[in-house]
Amino acid sequence: MISVFTPSHNTRFLKAAYQSLLAQSHTDWEWVILLNGPAERIHLPFADRRVRFERCEKFAGIGELKAIAVSKCKGDILVELDHDDMLMPDALAAVWTVFAINKNVVFTYSDTAQIDEDGNPDPSEFSADHGWTYYQDNGYKTASSFKPYPHNISYIWYAPNHLRAFRRSAYEFAGGYDRSLTVLDDQDLMTRLYQIGGF
Helix, strand or coil: CEEEEEEECCCCCHHHHHHHHHCCCCCCEEEEEEEECCCCCCCCCCCCCCEEEEEECCCCCHHHHHHHHHHCCCCCEEEECCCCCCCCCCHHHHHHHHHHHCCCECEEECCEECECCCCCECCCCCCHHHCCCEEEECCEEEECCCCCCHHHHHCCCCCCCCCEEEEHHHHHHHCCCCCCCCCCHHHHHHHHHHCCCEC
16 A cells, blocks of 8 residues: 655645545555644545544654654555645556566655646746756646756755655665754655665
8 A cells, every 4th residue: 555644734735635646546545644733634525534634733843744644654655745736647556566566666756847826837947057857748847857866866956856755664774754854854864765775
């Protein structure tokens, strides 16, 4: 099973994220939403046993929140879904396939399309001077992810953006999210995952 996890202090976009999960061609997933502090639980249009709300009573930093969220997950594959993100319909199927075929792979990631607050394509770009390239996909301007070379992984602006997924076994072996971090939690975890398996 794939465990999707989402810490959130602002639930404004969670319904759109949920709709993108409902549209997945791979249906063996759970979604763990960790509400941070006073964040309000959203009302889903119908009961879905795959969705679980958890709460962190104190307002915590992102490293701690993600570590808590993962601790609530049951799946062998972990997918980080930010509370303002959406997935393309075959995203989880692609993740499942990558890990099923490539036993040495511990982490997989995707290209990224930016959207605005209404879910419409955002045509803005990062500078080509820094190596960014783009292509059109399903009406979205999509940024090509950088190759998983040490140089790229070492810089947060080059590090893989969403979607990000990893094996639970590798996550635990690497020590998980650093609970003390309030920024760069993803880059920190990725640099440790990079040392133990394939990207």
